[in-house]
Amino acid sequence: TSGMVIVGAGEAGVRAAFALREQGYQGTISLIGDESHLPYERPPLSKAGAEAESVRAIVAEARFAEAGILYRRGSRVCAIERAAHSVLFEGGEALAYERLLLATGASPRKLPSLSYGKRIHTLRTVEQAAAIRGAMRQGQNLAILGGGFIGLELAAMGRKLGAMVTLIEMQPRVLMRGVPERLALALQARHEEEGVNIVCGVGVKGIFEDQARVIIALVDGRHIHADALVVGIGTEPNTALAGQAGLALENGIAVDDHLRTDDPDIFAAGDCCSFPAAVYGGRRVRLESWRNAQEQGSAAAANMLGKAEAFDAVPWFWSDQYDLTLQVAGLADGAVSTVARPLSEDAEILFHLDGDGRLLAASGLGRGGAVARDIRLAEMLIARRAHPDPAALIDPATKLK
Numbered sequence: 402t403s404g405m406v407i408v409g410a411g412e413a414g415v416r417a418a419f420a421l422r423e424q425g426y427q428g429t430i431s432l433i434g435d436e437s438h439l440p441y442e443r444p445p446l447s448k449a450g451a452e453a454e455s456v457r458a459i460v461a462e463a464r465f466a467e468a469g470i471l472y473r474r475g476s477r478v479c480a481i482e483r484a485a486h487s488v489l490f491e492g493g494e495a496l497a498y499e500r501l502l503l504a505t506g507a508s509p510r511k512l513p514s515l516s517y518g519k520r521i522h523t524l525r526t527v528e529q530a531a532a533i534r535g536a537m538r539q540g541q542n543l544a545i546l547g548g549g550f551i552g553l554e555l556a557a558m559g560r561k562l563g564a565m566v567t568l569i570e571m572q573p574r575v576l577m578r579g580v581p582e583r584l585a586l587a588l589q590a591r592h593e594e595e596g597v598n599i600v601c602g603v604g605v606k607g608i609f610e611d612q613a614r615v616i617i618a619l620v621d622g623r624h625i626h627a628d629a630l631v632v633g634i635g636t637e638p639n640t641a642l643a644g645q646a647g648l649a650l651e652n653g654i655a656v657d658d659h660l661r662t663d664d665p666d667i668f669a670a671g672d673c674c675s676f677p678a679a680v681y682g683g684r685r686v687r688l689e690s691w692r693n694a695q696e697q698g699s700a701a702a703a704n705m706l707g708k709a710e711a712f713d714a715v716p717w718f719w720s721d722q723y724d725l726t727l728q729v730a731g732l733a734d735g736a737v738s739t740v741a742r743p744l745s746e747d748a749e750i751l752f753h754l755d756g757d758g759r760l761l762a763a764s765g766l767g768r769g770g771a772v773a774r775d776i777r778l779a780e781m782l783i784a785r786r787a788h789p790d791p792a793a794l795i796d797p798a799t800k801l802k
């Protein structure tokens with residue numbers, strides 16, 4: 402008998418598998434992942450402090466058997482046969498599905514014609530994280546291309562482990578996407594205090610590798626010499642399977658507000674899909690965030706069981722660098738004004754409002770729990786499509802509650 406099949410055993414796929422059971426499904430649940438490790442958390446892979454830990458599993462291995470989930474690791478699905486309602490493994494074996502969930506995640510974007518793995522790295526997997534950590538020894542020169550979250554977190558980790566770090570960002574500042582200038586510049590300043598050499602606003606002309614090092618030639622004529630280079634310039638959604646099966650793609654596997662593709666029996670969740678963001682009038686977005694992957698995994702499971710739950714969560718993301726936490730709730734594009742609420746000497750929250758005074762997003766940077774608490778409250782206001790009084794938002798004496 403065919404049952405539920407999930408391709409991709411990351412955050413979204415694992416959550417979906419357990420959610421199917423928790424929500425009462427009694428048939429066969431197959432979870433298929435091409436990695437050889439048990440499903441593991443990716444956020445610790447780039448965070449200082451977590452480097453000494455062994456791989457952090459998403460769930461203990463025994464739970465798969467307890468929940469009656471058939472988990473196949475190290476196997477790769479290479480095709481979907483929609484007419485036959487089955488997926489094909491490399492090697493030709495077929496597995497029938499009643500409903501299929503694609504939770505295939507995303508892959509780091511690469512620069513062409515470089516050879517990855519020895520001195521030049523990207524980061525998504527445990528193996529890649531180990532290789533990068535190996536390049537962060539005392540006295541080693543580490544270059545990082547890209548001032549996004551991964552690049553910045555790795556810069557902090559590299560400093561902590563004693564490496565000399567140069568971070569190169571083509572844009573005029575780090576975190577151009579999704580983080581307001583004021584917080585990005587504060588973080589950038591902190592990295593510089595910690596000894597990271599940040600080079601912004603300069604393009605890369607070429608990257609060369611010899612036996613001993615990597616040389617990054619910048620457009621302005623400078624050359625950066627490094628023992629290793631991490632390329633952290635964003636990701637591409639893993640859409641090959643869906644594309645070959647003829648499913649609609651649009652910056653990811655295109656799903657509707659029930660996380661259903663244009664095939665009624667195939668769903669998608671997590672980093673691989675783009676979906677209409679209900680909180681923002683149905684604008685199509687693709688998120689790359691841990692909580693989104695979990696929430697979409699649960700929601701997809703409900704919809705695979707015919708529960709017709711529209712997905713309307715507020716996006717949320719965090720990043721840890723040194724002793725600072727950055728959190729962003731909501732999407733700030735479309736905001737026309739920003740007001741700041743000081744939380745303490747070294748923490749503040751920014752609120753981003755549209756032309757009608759509606760709160761679209763909030764972003765906070767600082768130490769300790771204050772940022773997390775107020776971002777959580779802001780998230781509720783964003784979910785309610787609230788139009789809070791800006792004077793109250795910026796006054797630390799007014800409780801957000």
Ligand code: FAD
Pocket residue numbers: 408409410411412413414433434435436442443444445446447476477478479504505506507524525526551639642670671672673688689690691692694717718719720721
């Ligand atoms: P993934 O976790 O990528 O899982 C997809 C899985 O599917 C992979 O194992 C892949 O190998 C497998 N797969 C793909 N195709 C096939 C196939 N054909 N057959 C079988 N298996 C297949 N988010 C935050 O909010 N905060 C953070 O601080 C943060 N830090 C991060 C740090 C790092 C280093 C990385 C890489 C990500 C971080 N993220 C963070 C993002 C977060 O980890 C992702 O959003 C989340 O892992 C997405 O889950 P997913 O299940 O959609 O995809």
